[in-house]
Amino acid sequence: MKKLFLIITCCFVTASTFAQNIISETESGDAEGSLVQTPCAIIPEPVSLMKKTGTFTLPENVIIQTTKSAELKQSIAYLSDRITTATGKFVSTLASSTHPTIKLILNAQDDTQLGAEGYKLNVNPTQVVITANKPAGIFYGVQSLLQLFPAEIESKELVKDIKWKASCVDVVDYPKLGWRGLMFDVARHFFTKQEVKQFIDDMVRYKFNLLHLHLADDEGWRIEIKGLPKLTEIGAWSVKKTGTFGDFIPPTPDEPRTYGGFYTQEDIKELVQYAQERFVNILPEIDVPGHSLAIIASYPELSCTPDAVNYKVRSGEKIMDWSRGAPPIALVDNTLCPANEKVYTFLDTVITQVAKLFPFEYIHMGGDEASHNFWEKNDQIKQLMQREGLKTIPQVQAYFEKRVEQIVMAKGKKFMGWDEILEGGVSPTAAVMSWRGMKYGIQAANDKHNVVMSPTDFAYLDYMQADAITEPKVYASLRLNKAYQFNPVPASVNAQYVIGGQANLWTEQVFTFRQVEYMLWPRAFAISESVWSPIEKKNWTNFVDRTEQHFKRLDFAEIKYSPAIYDPIFMVKRSADKQLMVELTPEIDGLDIYYSFDNSTPDRFYPKYTGALQVPKDANMLRVITYRGKQPIGRLISMPVADLQKRTK
Template identity: 45%
Template sequence: MLKRLLLIIIIGIVCTLAYAQDSLNNIIPKPVAVKSFPGHFTLTSDVFLVYNNDSSKSVAQFFKETIAVSTGISFELIHENQFLGKQKSIRFYLSSLRDSTLGSEGYKLQVNANCIEITANTAGGLFYGMQSLVQLLPAEVMSAKTKSGVAWTIPCVDIVDYPRFAWRGMMLDVCRHFFPKEYIKKYLDNMARYKYNVFHWHLTDDQGWRIEIKSFPRLTQIGGWRAPRMGEWWTQTPQADGEQSTYGGFYTKEDVKEILDYAAARNITVLPEIDVPGHSLAALAAYPELSCFGGNFKPNVGDKFYKKMENSLCIGNECSFELMDSVLTEIAAMFPGKYIHIGGDECYKGYWEKCPKCKARMKTDSISSLEGLQSYFIHRMEQLVISKGKRMIGWDEILEGGLAPEATVMSWRGLKGGVNAANMGHNVIMTPDKYCYLDLYQGDPDVEYKTYSINRLSTTYSLNPVPEGIDKKFILGGQANVWTENIPNTRHLEYMVWPRAFAVSEVFWTPQESRNWHDFTRRMETHFTRFDQAQINYSLSSFDPVIRVNKNNEGNYLISVNTEVSGLDIYYSFEGPDPDSFYPLYSQPLTIPKGADTFKAVTYRNGKKIGKVVSLKMKDLDKRIRQGY
């Protein structure tokens, strides 16, 4: 009996130590395989950064610069041929023999008390190993100030890691609200930390044309600026004649080169999007002759104009194609990546239906439908893109009327467009709005800033980008999209992006079978501490109460409350004041007391409030049932 008790104690100690070690490994996205060992490596000024060629030297230099300010340590870089091998070191090695397990972006990271070694087949893989190494350091490493008194230790681990998908993107809409190049760099920094490798840059839309085109200068001179507005999107007063266009901006060719170089140093490819034939009001403001009927066009300021005003290029007008030829020529010369995104989404065809020029085009080219007219445009865009040495990507509307032969489809209206395209033998990038749109509500709409629809963190994390019955070889990967109608500044942009971008990074990097929601949220919280050090904003909406309404068999309303993050206590009230931990503790669905007009709930952890107070008016019960929030 005593031996059995001793064995149980020993097993308990071993499990506790193992958990303690694993709890130090809070890497996002979760690596493929991690083994933890007792002990740690301590960063000191006598540590050498060892490299074996120019590419690995660049990664070593990047690591040195990344942690220089926060740690206050300046490391010496040395080639392996000059290194004696006895001193403590961090070694960045590109393998001379390719490891097929790692592919082009995988890495191995080994940490023991005297040596850290990162190996990879490519500089990109080495870069991601370096990012994982930084994540193993204390949270203070993210600070923009030198932190004294911090033990700069790294737990002993053995990591083998590689991505599930090659395409791991984040899109940023800079048209509805313009973000300067300095912030674009910060956006790229955060992408790189979490192993994103494609920056999808949405550069043109109804609200602004944001990239310099020398051959058509009015695109930015006129299309890059609109009248200033504040407040809720789609409720604004249209810009009046004579009203000054002072809000906006654009990126010069020099800005673009600077951003491209910055991205390349972080293993990020930039995908430019020129959104046509719809979403073109800013272009029409600059060149009205591109429209079907002409007019006094102005970039949209946030008023409802769709179907009330032309915002599409005229397909019957050859000058539309002449403009796009010139634009794509300059875009192709600026961006070294192999793809150009031409949009193709949400194109209202009502004006084409009435346009004599479009009717003539349909007759001349034997086009029988308006969808066929859009397909005609997309096919011509693909030929233009190919003529520039690039390949075309479009939103899933490019499927309408027949898909261009070599097009890649970015599926946003759910997974269906991606499934259809893959079954036709086309490459697909999955970005379904229900999971990947980071501009949607992430918590209860009653306590979040105004937007539309909802996409909770747990929903984002639940995405499997490869539906059953699809050949996964056609799924390049996927991305998160950030549309900025209701994101007027960088602080709110960060609030909307993080932590859902943590979840997206794990969806497209980590093996499906290795993902675990509870483990993810544990790791997520450690990254909140890191973001506090870096003064990056983020949302705690996943800690808020989630209130749902149903009816029982007798037709009476029942209110149920849960949380996305586990381990929280929920307190509630049917009276006016906000509840706290002295109010009733929620345990099961609640019936509504007579006379109650408001239900409120709040979450606590270990006696401390952690979520917002969420309220529900009794008059809105049916609405809540319909919305399913």
């Protein structure tokens, strides 16, 4: 009887212990705190992650140990702030400790596998250890560590009743590409210095290291240049308009030009330092010779067109005719004049100061979408072509680009432009940012130009990310699934010349920073994984699971994001007997779609979508909503039948 009792007792204890081990790997909490899941959901996906049994729990007093506190001050400050803010725990830094909580170690000898930005993260039940060759690696290890804690670690205020646990793991991680960028267009709409800092804070969570600032365009000049005061007195300001950019009524002369702003040189220095402290370089872009209306409104003498004296900074009215595609037909001449020597004197002044303000090795000089119709009929251009032996207008732009590159190189910097600079011939030393698909980047890299891939197909974050009925209207769409397919180093390219990849956020239809966030996330998750993680580690289903975990993190961080992955994709067609048919396709698995045609609001007790819907003859509205189980998860979408009918034409 005793033996039977012992056997039963042993089985009970074993089962209990096994259950506790299961719980410890997936949940935190006990009588003192709530249960919180702590899955391994790191974005971007590490090179290697091995999950071990058990969990690590933050103690009340967190000791960060490092003998390199001066070199690692950014990571220490970042980690300390994040822990203290959300958990309320006391954090101290010591050079030595008997029982350190988190050890940050710079390798005495470089681990060649890790490079300058790689790290190793070891989370054990009693201690966390992050090792790296360089401070940047430690910083990225900190980002991954924080992502192992409950989502509440992102909170900007104290969160109580949480047991702060992280899964025990061994991580080895390093980036695929050295240039991992996001472009922020601050020209179309001005964003404050504090908002740019917030942009930097958000991007480093996901291991981006390059902020491309688009500082000049038709809608505004955003950087102080000493000796050229009109650039910011005139060029930085437009008339405030609300609605759909590009379709605004042209402003009247009496409307106040008070909308906009610019960064002083002290602002720029502050932003550069702020970025460097977070291991981010800032690439400045001055877009010329096209997209230059703000310059010409300030200094009309830099135009080929006498009427430029009447030009104003664009406020969102139509200035281009895109009916024939690119390059567009200009309705006003928004180009600098390649035949005017004053242009090169002007650019020398600008580039001299930009080069001193931004320590990054490259300066981006634009070169995209330069309209040629005003050049084609200009006598100065004709004389330039005859003098220089230029046969075509693209060669005129190539002449301009080569002269601008010489100015950039004279300041000790490297020249970069959009892929249009390849047309008409380009200097062998020019670097190319390929935006019109992958083909120009592949061509440039195979011709031994340094290339950054930023193709519209995968990486244009100003594109609509859900159905047009839910979004500010833009001429194209980019769903999360498509962004996740971005491969910046395709098999057909000379990989040694692909120095990086990035996503671009143009802001014509982006008026506020909250909308900036909405456009970035979660598509920037997909881009971060495309430029950091090995391609063989990418898995859509796994990525979606991690993305949903990070939605919770963004909620606590008070960062806006798009829930478009929960919205169905609408496909409209006519049946053989001319009936209007609608197909609804979820972007992710595991969702149910419910609908109504009777103008009421559907829930899970309404008809469930199982196949193509025939639109009732007299219906005027289709409403749909997605559920996961019994919980509504998608947005209620109201789709007018009239809109569906237009889509069949």
